[in-house]
Amino acid sequence: MRNVLAVTMVLLAFAGGCKQxxxxxxxxxxxxxxxxxxxxxxxxxxxGELGAQIKKTPDRAGDLLAQHGLTExxxxxxxxxxxxxxxxxxxxxxxxxxxxA
Numbered sequence: 014m015r016n017v018l019a020v021t022m023v024l025l026a027f028a029g030g031c032k033q034x035x036x037x038x039x040x041x042x043x044x045x046x047x048x049x050x051x052x053x054x055x056x057x058x059x060x061g062e063l064g065a066q067i068k069k070t071p072d073r074a075g076d077l078l079a080q081h082g083l084t085e086x087x088x089x090x091x092x093x094x095x096x097x098x099x100x101x102x103x104x105x106x107x108x109x110x111x112x113x114a
Contacts, residue, residue, distance in 0.1 A: 058108040061106065
């Protein structure tokens, strides 16, 4: 339960820090699956550290994600994947706690 709460907090912090008015035409939009396939796969530890960095500096969220080759959609997709695995969730939560300290 604590892991889910930590992940939820990161997603909420991320969503609040990344609000931007972006307009795209329907023809240029990619499906979440297509976007996720092109993004580098980060470890739960890397995602935890990135989540903590985003929470500390939400105004730099877009830059932090770009440095890792991610977008908001790909980051959220990878977080969801981590939450499906109890071991990965624990690893994420531990890395998040360490990076938040």
